[in-house]
Amino acid sequence: MGRPPCCDKSNVKKGLWTEEEDAKILAYVAIHGVGNWSLIPKKAGLNRCGKSCRLRWTNYLRPDLKHDSFSPQEEELIIECHRIIGSRWSSIARKLPGRTDNDVKNHWNTKLKKRLMKMGIDPVTHKSVSQVLSEFRNISGGGHGNGNSSFKTELSNNSVLTQSNSAWEMMRRNTTTTSHETYYNNNNSPMIFSSEFQTSPFHFSNHSNHLLNGTTSSCSSSSSSASITQQPNQGSQAPVTTFSWSDYLLSDPVLPLTSQTQVVGSSATSNLTFAQNEPHFNSQAECSSQKIDSQAVGTCHSASSFVDEILDKDQEMLSQFPQLLNDFDY
């Protein structure tokens, strides 16, 4: 037995709103404020579903909304947030004053997604197409020939995102603090996250400008705009371990921490700057988001061999199928 409809849909108007209807809502809200949207249509004299009224208000009539086009800074923030947390539009919209989740979602679907595709970046994973294809080939080929198939599967399943989601929620809950929060993955690696990202201006890298200008950078360097800061060596080399996808799921924060991987928001200039204390981390231009993600979720050193393999296969594919990327059609 399904839930009853919120209103009698046969007797309510649907479709575009008229100026008169807008005026009624605005007049009602100006006097009574928002709340209990199911009653507002009746009280405001509207033949609309309450849900529709709420949507009209939140997406269009709210006085704090911007109705101009998205700025390059806003676009960059959307792309970066999407890379981190995926299609959680309401969370992304909260980073953009005056924008609604609907605005952000529409802008992503109509502009930003296509822009990334044109640049050869998979808009879902934010990895280069060649990387995605390479991973797909490894997965569909059963991962034979190496011992890291579980790790590959993990990558394709966005467990990085799983962690980042948790980071994001933490960020959302701490809108005023500038302290660093720490949480842990299943390797018991503390991940330090700066909630300052909440309020600070966005940091633009050269790559960001490439994104915004629609120019194409090399695939292997084009998929992340997060600044990668190499920190000085901080202790011993990370141990080499065997990965499985579950190793990258966020664990209960109350579990003890033993290892040292950190994702740190830089305190001064950048909201989305990740720093690694992994001693072998390198931030060369060839470092793809794959590499960044790998390191963000575990021990860089352990992941790097896999990443190197990916990049090698990338080169191999390019040499074998030079037209592949140019001809790739979404």
Place this chain on the structure above:
DNA sequence: AAGTCACTCAACCGCAGGACG
């Protein structure tokens, strides 16, 4: 000028979760 296509964006839909009695 007319028809077609592609794009944008407002609006809808259904589900999930919280609040409350």
Place this chain on the structure above:
DNA sequence: GCGTCCTGCGGTTGAGTGACT
């Protein structure tokens, strides 16, 4: 604990519009 109501959310749809043929 359960049912109901309300709100929030993400995915999807379709009307409107401009570009193109």
